[in-house]
Amino acid sequence: MIIDVENISFSYGKETVLDDISFFAEKNSIVSVLGSNGAGKTTMLKCMCNVLRPQKGAIHVEGKDVLKMKARELARHIAYVPQSVATSRMTVFDAVLIGRRPHIEINASKNDIAITTQAINDMGLEKLSLRYLDQLSGGEFQKVQIARALAQETDILILDEPSNNLDIANQHKTMNTVEKIVRKKGVSAIITMHDINLAIQYSDKFLFMKDGKVSAYGGQEIITEQLIQNVYGIKAEIILHNNLPVVIPFKH
C-alpha cells in the first residue's frame, strides 16, 4: 500500500464536504474517483496532497503522516494536477521544469533538465517545448500539466479530471499515457473522472462517492445498476463488452 486515507472529514465552516472517508491505493495501480458533481471528489484530492487540511482523520504515504510532513517533502511523494490551471506566457519546457521545484535547491541541474526533457518526450510534447502556454490547445495544455507532474518524479499522481474538456481521441490518448506511466514506473494514480466508461477501461479500482461519503470501493465487480442508481440517482443498464462492463444510462 502506498497511500492510506483513514477516516478523513473536512468541512467549509458548518458545511460538511467530506465525512469519514477511508480508502487505500497500491503501487502500480489506477484508482478512479467517481460521483456526481459536489460529491466531494476534488476536496478529497486536495486533502490528500495537503492543499486543504482535513479536520479529522489521517493520511499516510508509505507510512508517513502527510499532515506532519513538510510541504517540500510531500511534494516529492505526491504530484497534483488540479482541475483548473492558470496559463501564462511561459514556455512548455519552463512550465514542466517547475515540476522539479521540490527537488531544486538553488539552480536547475543537468539532471533536472534531463528529467524535464524525458517528461516532455513521454507526453509527446517535443515539438511544442518552446511554445508559450497561451498558444496551446486545451488538449496540449492538459498534457503539459501531466508532464509537469511526471517531472516531479513522485510515486503518487493525483489528477483531477484530466480528461475534462478533451475530445474522445484526446481523452483516450491522455489516459493511455497515464496508464503507460503507471505500469512503467510502478506508481499509483488517483484520478477523478466523470466518464464512468472511460474510467472502467483504464482503472484497477473504483471509489464511488456521494454527499461526501464513500458509497463503494473496489474492482469492476462493484459496478452494478443498483450502485449507479444510488450514486447518480439515474437508472442504467450494464452490459459486458470485451469482458468489461459498459454503463448505459436510460433516457429520462
Added chain:
Amino acid sequence: MKRFKLSKRTNRPKQKDISTTPKDATTTAYLRHSNKKRLFLAALTLSLIFLSLLTIRLGGTDLNFKQIIKYLFAPDGSWNSSVVWDLRLPRVLAAILAGAGLGIAGAVMQTILRNPLASPFTLGISNAAAFGAALAIVVFNSGSMVGTMEVFSMVSNPLVVTLSAFTCAMLATIIIIGLIHLTESTPETIVLAGLAISSIFGTGLAILTYLADDVAIASIVFWQFGSLSKAGWTSIAIISAVLIISFLFFFIKRWDYNSIEAGEDVAKGLGVKIAQTRILSLIISALLTSTVVSFFGIIGFIGLIGPHMVKRLIGNDNRFSLIGSMLTGATVLMLSHIVGSYAFSAAIPVGIITSAIGGPLFLMILMKGDKR
C-alpha cells in the same frame, strides 16, 4: 474495509540520475533558447550602460565620452569632474536604481497577486506616499521655497517628509495585506481595492492641499512630480541597500514565483508556502517602492511598463524576467529622464513623462485582456 500493514519505508524516493545520457533535440533547443534570453539580458545591460554615458554627456557643460570615462575613474576636483560626479552621475544612478526597483517590485506584485495590472502605482502605494509627504509638509511645516524648481528641492526638511511618505506607503501595504487575508478578497480583485486605497489617500491629499498655504502647496506639488533632480548620494546609498536585499530575496523565491504562475493549487502541490511567500513578497516590494517614492516622488507606471515589455519579449520565467524587469525599468526611466530634461524648451519632471507612457499602456492591457 480490508487494510494492509503500513509500509515502514521512510526514505525519500530515489532520484535516478539521467543527466549523463546524450542530449536530445528537446534539451538542445531548450538550452539554446535559454542562452537567447541571457543574450537579451546582456544586450539590455549594454544598452543601459551606453544610455547612462549618453545621459551624463547631455547638458549645458559639453563633455565627450572619453572625458566622462576619465572623470568617472579619476575625478580631479575640476569643474567638469564636479559636473559628472555631483550633478549628472547621481541622476543617472537614481534613474537606474529607481527604475530597477520599481520594475522588479511591479513584476513581483503582478506574479504574487496574479494580476497583470498590479503595480506600486495601481495598488495605491504611490498615492499613500504622496499623502504622507503632504502631511509632513503641511502639519510639520517642512515645506519652503528654495531656489528654482529644477535645481533645488522645495522641501526644507527632507528627512521628515521622506519618513512620513514611507510610513504612509507601508500603511497602504498593511491595508492591502489585511484585505487579502482577513476578507474573502481574491488576489485577482485586490487591484480594485488598491484603486480604492489610492482614492482614499488622494482625497486626504486634496484636503491637505486645500488647507495648505501657498508655499506648502508649491512644495506638495513639486514633491508629487517624480523627479530625479532630488537625487543625492545619501538617497542613492539607501536605495541601493534596499534594492540589493530585495533583489536577493526575490531571486531566491524565483522558483516559487514560477510555481505561482501556474495557479495557487499547483504551487501548493509543489510545496510552496503561498500565504507566507505572498505576504513577505508584498512587504518587500512595498518597502522597495516606498523607499524610491519617498526620495524621488511619484514615478508612475514604471512597475507596469518594465515587466510587460520583458514578459512580451522573453516570457514569464521569473529566473530571467525579474532581472529583465529591472533592466527595462531602468532603461525606460533613463529614456524618460532624457526626454523630460532635453526634449522640451523647459525641463519636465520624469514622473509626468512616465505617466504619459504608462496611462495608455494600462488602457491597452485592459482592452486586450490577459490570458492568465
